[in-house]
Amino acid sequence: MGVKLSPAFLCTRPGAEFIQEYCDNWEMQEGTPSATAEMVCSWRALEATLPPRQRILSDPFARGFLGPVRRRLVDGAASLPAPARRALLRRLDQALQGAVTFVLARHRAIDDLILATPSDQVVFMGAGYDTRLARLCERLRQSVVFEVDHPDTARRKAELADTVYVDAELAPTVAVKIDFARDSIERRLCEAGLNPDGRTLWIWEGVSMYLPAQAVRDTLKLFARLSGSNSLAVCDVLSDPRRTGLLANTQSQFLEVAMEWIYSEPFLWHCPQDQIASFFATCGLTVLEDLGIDDLVGRYEKRLRGWLEAAPSLRLVISEPK
């Protein structure tokens, strides 16, 4: 691994070529399951400790995919009285500038999209500890489902799956283990049985920002190429900070620095909001919806919180092949 600096931080500054060189050298840490996949899973597990009416999302299986440290923390939280649990989650969200709320609302919005969209195939790209196979079993049974992930994360998930799901009903799934930055996704998906003419729902959640721009472009082009009519692709995009100025700039870097230093999974790609539609267009996709944190939180959580103002601009983009 090379020196880690965040392109999103530096892209408006001198040294952009250096960033590209760095991106070219990027790779996931060999032999290590994704730490960020476990991180977002732990937020879903924490959310599951709240009373049902207060949840954006209910994922009763998330806790089972946590390692011992995060599991102890979640269990510790679960043992607190309900108001203290909620306060804890809010403090965490505040410290991470709304990232927890965005991630939960994004997951819920994608659940709703899957439930509302008929498809022959559903492809979870970078599935992590997604538990929709169980949570949305009835709906996913109506499609051929592919869970695509890095071999190290996929292996850990497979090792834990029997214990986590126990007697839960599961939609049948084809597991595809692949490194997006190195392997031919197209060849591997077609070998695994993907029908390039099928009506496909591509779910690419929480992954694009960890990839070099070229890998993002190639993957979006692949969605456009391997899709029959009425297919959709949903993907989140790290965009501009929502406010300008020194304080806002510093705040918006916080999450990126945390990703680099704590998780060794730096953000590598971001796209200014006014360029999202054109970026997708060059990949053969038409943007249908571009949803910000306010749009998503407004759907599921009526109490908008002050600290979301400082949140980095994470967007959920729904597109269709041209």
Ligand SMILES: C[S@@+](CC[C@H](N)C(=O)[O-])C[C@H]1O[C@@H](n2cnc3c(N)ncnc32)[C@H](O)[C@@H]1O
């Ligand atoms: C932040 S996690 C998101 C997981 C899941 N989609 C979710 O939202 O809970 C990022 C996922 O992308 C996968 N990933 C990151 N880089 C990858 C690569 N080069 N090849 C394949 N998968 C990759 C990780 O294994 C991980 O599962």
